[in-house]
Amino acid sequence: MAASSSLISTHFHSFSPLSRSPNRKFLPFPLSKPFSRQKPAASASPILSLLPHKTQKRSLIPQQRAFCPPCLHKLLLATRNPFSSVVESLLIVCASAVLSLSLFIADVDPASAFVVTPPKKLQSDELATVQLFQENTPSVVYITNLAARQDAFTLDVFEVPQGSGSGFVWDTDGHIVTNYHVIRGASDLRVTLADQSTYDAKVVGFDQDKDVAVLRVDAPKEKLRPIPIGQSADLLVGQKVFAIGNPFGLDHTLTTGVISGLRREISSAATGRPIQDVIQTDAAINPGNSGGPLLDSTGRLIGINTAIYSPSGASSGVGFSIPVDTVSGIVDQLVKFGKVTRPILGIKFAPDQSVEQLGVSGVLVLDAPANGPAGKAGLLPTKRDTYGRLILGDIITSVNGKKVSNGSDLYRILDQCKVGDKVIVEVLRGDHKEKIPVLLEPKADET
Template identity: 45%
Template sequence: MNKNSISRFGSSMVGRSTVLLGFYFGAALCPRYVLASPIDFDNQPQRQLTAEEKTNINVYESSNRSVININTKATVATGFFLVESPSEGAGSGIVIDKQGHVLTNFHVIEGAEEIQAVLYDGSSHDASLVGVDPVTDVAVLRVEAPAELLAPVQFGSSNDLKVGQKVFAIGNPFGLERTLTTGIISSLNRSLPTRAGRTIKSIIQTDAAINPGNSGGPLLDSGSLLIGMTTAIASRTGQSSGVGFAIPVGTLGRIVPQLITSGRVVRPDAGITRVYQTERGLLVAALTPDGAAERAGIRGFRVVRESRRQGPFVAEFERVDRSNADLIVGVDNVAIDTVDDFLTAIESKSPGDRVLIGVERQGHRLDVPLTLEAERDD
């Protein structure tokens, strides 16, 4: 073995010795790790549910099968040339009986050419329109589904609701089926304008999250009872801002039976077609010819024909005489200040009911008995 070869071998041995020493001292300095027992996720102690959580769960489990997803298809004309294009919409609905009747908002199905109802089990069924009431934004559908798949909601009352009372909304926001949100009743007796140009009274305001797709879903109390139907939100973005509105079940109870039996709501009519709202009351301007008000003796504006001679010519013209028009100040001894007050008072009655219209006539206060008629189709 020559010197060079020994030198190379020696360098090799030194290197190996260094590695072995390093391994030895490194092992001595490092702590010893012991594998822990694997975590048993299946046998961890279960936390007890709070009373509030139990209520939330009970309401959802009792009611979610009563909520359906409504999908609509329509054809709309868009653009400068009014080119027809398909349009789709979605909302919620409430099963109200085993015959397949479903409650929803009119604006959910307005203009729809095809309506599909998706039930809790994911099955899709054709739905047809039974009746609508644009004035209150209410519609009733009929779903062609087996009775065993239909779980009617349980009806409650809206007569004794309290601000601060807990409420639950179930719907299909953004297409997310049967989503539960919770909140409280924020206020009662709100007024809500509708697309029909009328105002719905006694609206429930809630801070439960209501988003696009929730319309037509139920508002429930802690006993899983229906107290209203969600219908609108107050928002600048179109998404929930903590101000939602629901039509009370008391209003629905007056409307829905008529929609099922006749397809429309037959409202009482006083035969007064135009009034002017003043600081003192409602000035009667026009009446339905041979209507209830005219037959009762209510007075509106009169059209007076007059003639005037101008030289050899005689000019004839018409003049509106307001001097004899009645000023409506009450209905059934309840003060009336606005048009909404008058409509609410009349629409709380039925055709054939007799009411007392309080008027001021030429400085005198008197009550005029009037028998309400059914609203005319024209």
């Protein structure tokens, strides 16, 4: 009732033609001049013509006297027609009653009935972020990893989701790029596009060492919007980045941050092989973001979100993305050949901790199969003699003049080589060093 009475009083004030509303405009009368009832002369004022007086000589308003709006308001009230005042009062009462009844019927909050929400105004950087998200969201997809399970009682085989992740459209031919660990162990894969249409996906190829996989879906080309490809060679620490993905199964989430580090190194989740030149970012990356794109401020792809450093499993502000320059070469090989041809030495080496305990620096060869590149070149593996004593094999100390201190150094050097290259491997054999030429070959399962 208090709110209703306040509204009634408000509308009494607003409906009254003589109310002192700040928005009400007074008639542009020349208040500095007198008025008379008769035909006004050049210096007469029309307001005094409304006032009862007998002669022109006895003017109620002295000459050259100005009236302020409150005084004029009181003067007009004193000269109003009583009949018009009664009619006006009745109209005001009726309008107030109708307004109060409408509020009770419509059940509208009186305090917010006349509140006008001002239009939202965004800053230029906010508008740029909104536009980036809207333009690149159609390129990001949701990937569901399905695994076959057999019911223990009915022995029926059915598929259940065992994981999910993100990916992005690479081209209009239906190729989808994601992380290998997103699709690992899947019996079937499903890709959901931005318009919520779902398609069965086939694996084109994958690279376990770099944690990259390529899928393909038979979707109409008009539904496929390839993501713009950038470059990662000229990135700088501190520049703004954006991560789009589906964390925890949520649909298309955007997180922002900066590049907090470059040339980091992480290990592949599948093989443990190091991945070099990884981008470190503080943009929030959570489970489900894996395989999603990392974009620069122009909306171009600069990396694939692949891992986080977190004891709890959630984002702690340290995320890692595989640089796009590495991804582009891998994807091109997977699309053309369905595999990545990467050179190997064909050896198995001991853990770095074991070599450190021996007091030497390098890679200890544990096994060098005779049909592999190292075995053909004559590298010696670790073995035992007839008495069971351990005889250490060759310890690789450098390749092509580049020092090798551990397994990561060896992988890093081999990543810069190609299949068919001949490298000079320097080894420590016993108490002397030897240089052995080795012809690099691809993996046995890739031939």
